[in-house]
Amino acid sequence: MSVTPPTGRAARATAQEPYAYDGWSHGLDALQRQDPEIADLLFGEARRQADGLQLIAAENFTSPAVLAALGSPLANKYAEGYPGARHHGGCELVDLAERTAVDRAKALFGAEHANVQPHSGSSAMLAAYAALLRPGDTVLAMDLRHGGHLTHGSPANFSGRWYDFAGYGVRRDTGLIDYDRVQALAREHRPAAIVCGSISYPRHPDYAAFREIADDVGAHLIADAAHPIGLVAGGAAPNPVPYADVVCATTHKVLRGPRGGMILCREELAGRIDRAVFPFTQGGAQMHSVAAKAVAFGEAATPAFAAYAHQVVANARALAAVLAAEGLSVTTGGTDTHLITADVSGLALEAATARGRLAAAGIVLDVCGLPHEAAHGLRLGTAAVTTQGMREPEMARIGMLVGAALRGAGRDGGLRGEVARLAGSFPVYAPYPGHM
CATH class of the missing domain: 3.90.1150.10 (Aspartate Aminotransferase, domain 1)
Structure with a gap:
């Protein structure tokens, strides 16, 4: 049975800055009329999120402004390519939206170049590998049992199928990354790239140490900052941008933006990164998500x-x-x-x-x-x-x-x-x- 969105006093949230606001459900009136089955599922998910404690480390609540951008007419626009060089007409306004997102990301993280089109963190990692490596190259990354991500060499993932991964880990006595072991493995395997970052390591990586090890063996340094990037934006975690050749990240998690990815890099790698995103690994950008990323970057600068x-x-x-x-x-x-x-x-x-x-x-x-x-x-x-x-x-x-x-x-x-x-x-x- 369908439900009816509340009105009047019942629709008003308790004032909880910055996110309580009047009636996200009001925007779903059309869905309620057209497809009450799906509307009920959306309201049910809202109920699930609100009635429990959401402690998944990779999740967060977006702002109403981010949600508004995600549900905007920009979802209708096809925009293969980049601002000023699209493969479709009518992109004048979405070009401005993407340029705004790029400019805000560069300013927020102190990056020379930003690509905001990746659909996810995994898409960003795929593009980074495609830009810097050839199939069969050796990559040194955190072992999956020690906190590494699927894109760090899982045999079930493209990374483990296309590249030869060696894994570093943490010390048995402290649980901290063993940087001496990282250096020894780098000298043994001579990787084309080293990945620093994880999904379940609760301490800050020593980006300077990783940079020194990468330089020692002539490897590119890729920072997978999907988890800490929001803390970086807020000045609560060290910034990998000055140390890494390429930084891959998500725009949700602590950053509180839409589900999606981004890549930050040095200007000298900008062309390679952009071509690796489009046309090599993705087609048209999701412009409603790009605009929502711009909103999130603006919020994160406050x-x-x-x-x-x-x-x-x-x-x-x-x-x-x-x-x-x-x-x-x-x-x-x-x-x-x-x-x-x-x-x-x-x-x-x-x-x-x-x-x-x-x-x-x-x-x-x-x-x-x-x-x-x-x-x-x-x-x-x-x-x-x-x-x-x-x-x-x-x-x-x-x-x-x-x-x-x-x-x-x-x-x-x-x-x-x-x-x-x-x-x-x-x-x-x-x-x-x-x-x-």
């Missing part, structure tokens, strides 16, 4: 976003400390970023079982591989709950709720109710149908 980025890190550190007190083994002993990884074997749990118990309580997070003997652990982040306005006191509460769920408490639904009340106290968007 003092409010800088404060947000630092709060994300403060929240992650606070949450990591409480999780450790609840009996989880937090890798590296803490975090420098939005990201936390933890071993739950000390609670006599497997990671999949732990994630299931948390999901039943409305706490949503991921499972990730852990290095050495450990099989899998939990991966979580604080970007989304920080966007909601939560701070250290709420992190303490979240940590205790996680601990209670892992110990099997609240199976009568009481714990899920506590989670819903906490999440509902920090709304991101206006109330949706059925949530008053």
Whole structure:
């Protein structure tokens, strides 16, 4: 059965800067009339996001302005090519949108060149490899069991099929990257490129050390900054741009933009990067997404976003400390970023079982591989709950709720109710149908 968007007082959100606003559902009136089945799914997803704690490290809540750009008439426009050199007519305005996104990205990160067309972080990595490497070249990247991404050499991914990867990892005693081992592997394998970056390493990479190692063996340095790039924008993490030849990133996660990718590079590589994106790996740019990226870059250049980025890190550190007190083994002993990884074997749990118990309580997070003997652990982040306005006191509460769920408490639904009340106290968007 379809639902009806709220009106009047019921449609007004509690004032939670910067994201609560009047009635995102109002823009869905046409969808509600045309296809109530899909409209119900959208409202259901809004309900799921709002009633639980969203701790997936790769997710966040976009601003209403970003959502507006994503749902704009720019979605109609075909625009293969680049501003001033399109393969379609009628691109005068979308050219301005892309130039704005590029200029804002360059200013935000101090880059000489930016390509904002990649559809995802993986698309950005594919283009970077295509620009710098030939099939069969050797690449040194973080081992997948130690935190590397699929594009860092997984045999199921294009990277592992087209290139010869060697993997570096973290120390057994500290959980930190072993830079002596990275250098030894680089000298042994003489890679054409070295990738620094991961999806589950909670500390900052030493970009200067990676640059020195790359120069030592004559390799390109590619920074996969998909996770920390939002922290970089807010001044809460070191910037890889001065060190890397190419920086690949996503525009969602901590950056709070639309799902998509981007590439930053030196001017001398601009032509190679652009040709690797279009026409080599992609066709027409998604101009509604490009415009939404421009909006996100503009938002990220504000003092409010800088404060947000630092709060994300403060929240992650606070949450990591409480999780450790609840009996989880937090890798590296803490975090420098939005990201936390933890071993739950000390609670006599497997990671999949732990994630299931948390999901039943409305706490949503991921499972990730852990290095050495450990099989899998939990991966979580604080970007989304920080966007909601939560701070250290709420992190303490979240940590205790996680601990209670892992110990099997609240199976009568009481714990899920506590989670819903906490999440509902920090709304991101206006109330949706059925949530008053």
